[in-house]
Amino acid sequence: MRQLIDQLGVNHTFEATPKRIISLVPSQTELLVDLGLEESIVGITKFCIHPYYLKSTKKRIGGTKKVNFDKIKELQPDIIIANKEENTKEIVEELSKICPVWVTDIYTIEDNNKMIQDFGEIFNKRTNAQKWIDKINFAHNDFKNFIKDIPLKKAAYFIWANPYMVAGNNNFINELLRINHFKNIYEDKEGRYPEIELKKMRLEGDPDYVLLSSEPFPFKDEHAFEIGRFSHHAKTIFVDGEMFSWYGSRLVKAFDYFKLLHSKIR
Incomplete structure (x- = not known):
């Protein structure tokens, strides 16, 4: 026993x-x-x-x-x-x-x-x-070596539309954003996945990157266009939600994915 x-x-x-x-x-x-x-x-x-x-x-x-x-x-x-x-x-x-x-x-x-x-x-x-x-x-250690010279950038990680919802704090997504040198502009907003107003995005953090997750909501080009209207200079990127939210053995693949992501957005 x-x-x-x-x-x-x-x-x-x-x-x-x-x-x-x-x-x-x-x-x-x-x-x-x-x-x-x-x-x-x-x-x-x-x-x-x-x-x-x-x-x-x-x-x-x-x-x-x-x-x-x-x-x-x-x-x-x-x-x-x-x-x-x-x-x-x-x-x-x-x-x-x-x-x-x-x-x-x-x-x-x-x-x-x-x-x-x-x-x-x-x-x-x-x-x-x-x-x-x-x-x-x-x-993880290999990725930390890869990312160490990449400067911190502000980001908003969207998980849902109608209403628009983002990753806040107290969740695994926020941890992986941090590891990727993305400063989550909604980290201090109340709730793990708070609902937000697009028109306030610039005032609430004005992100450098808008990350549109592939899950749980299937974001499309029209969502990227709508969000883009309210971000000052942010680059919008469609990202693999499994890599940012799945824990377990998936992390081994995730760190390789993150390297490719940063190589594309530099």
Whole structure:
């Protein structure tokens, strides 16, 4: 019997290594596969798109904000992997009646590596977990060397239109913006993803770059044009939202992506 504490401080007792996993978070599903746990995954969300073939080999149990409790019960999971931001407290509480729900809470690279280390402990994949932590740390240090001479630039990172919403503070996107030497002009605005008025953008920070994320909203040229009308001199860039918001093993690819992004915008 083992006792482990998740990133919300909840104590979980495991009599044996969990063999039947349901993942409620796309990036964590990808991580579980990369840790060698694909065979143990029995359920995923409709948004779990990496690896792409999982949608045809695993049961889908709904989305991240709305799950099918009956489907989850039928799958008889030993553990459910959730996240504080992605999944609601009500979902976690209800699912806890079925089996342990391990909740992650990711703001920083350190939080991310702790999650991977925890998964290594839970699923007896310590060596695989350490390999991914080492890869991430190497890629991170390499990127810090790459970015050190690139000056800080102000940026606004848009995640939604109608209404327009941006990344604020207390989220992983803001951390990756910081690592990329982008000063988030909405970092001090109340809320993790505040709604903003375009006409106030210049007064609230006048960004050098407007970053339009590929997810969760599919921004198009007309949005770039509309936003551009209210930014003084900002360069508008469409960016890969997965690279800026997915934690887990995706970070290794993200740091390579960031290098290419900076090479293009210099």
